[in-house]
Amino acid sequence: xxxxxxxxxxxxxxxxxxxxxxxxxxxxxxxxxxxxxxxxxxxxxxxxxxxxxxxxxxxxxxxxxxxxxxxxxxxxxxxxxxxxxxxxxxxxxxxxxxxxxxxxxxxxxxxxxxxxxxxx
Numbered sequence: 351x352x353x354x355x356x357x358x359x360x361x362x363x364x365x366x367x368x369x370x371x372x373x374x375x376x377x378x379x380x381x382x383x384x385x386x387x388x389x390x391x392x393x394x395x396x397x398x399x400x401x402x403x404x405x406x407x408x409x410x411x412x413x414x415x416x417x418x419x420x421x422x423x424x425x426x427x428x429x430x431x432x433x434x435x436x437x438x439x440x441x442x443x444x445x446x447x448x449x450x451x452x453x454x455x456x457x458x459x460x461x462x463x464x465x466x467x468x469x470x
Contacts, residue, residue, distance in 0.1 A: 358447060367396035367445040370454050374398045374443055377458030385465045399442035421468075428464040429457070 375398050378391045388404040401407070403416035426436055434457050436443060443457065 363447040364396065366447060367449065370445040370449050370451065371396040371398045371443075373451065373454045374445070374457060377454065378461055381458070381462040381465045384462070385469050387465065387469075396445035397442065398445075399437075399440050401441065424468075425461075425464055428467075429460050432456075432460045432463075434460055 371393050375391050375393045378398070378400050382389045382391065382400070389400055389402055390404060390406050391398065391400040392406050401413075401416050402418045402421055403412070407413035407416055422441060425441060426438065429436055445454075
């Protein structure tokens with residue numbers, strides 16, 4: 351815990367990670383808009399995720415209703431097969447101190463390609 355608090359969860363790390371979270375959301379949002387999908391994307395600091403409903407869920411029931419197992423599995427496998435690992439139980443990314451802008455840009459590229467294949 352001390353190493354995490356002293357070396358990872360520092361003000362400098364968050365100054366690096368938060369803008370990457372913002373860029374991740376911008377890329378996902380742009381792809382969702384371009385495809386005219388009724389999906390949403392949310393961010394809290396350096397944690398970001400997208401969901402398959404027009405608005406973010408406000409409670410567990412809404413979250414459950416918005417889940418689409420096959421679509422989630424497709425998005426995860428599509429990304430994984432292109433070198434991107436998302437949190438396996440959400441469509442979530444956590445920026446870390448070693449995440450780079452190139453990593454975020456790669457996700458944006460892969461996400462947009464996946465969405466393009468879905469709507470084709």
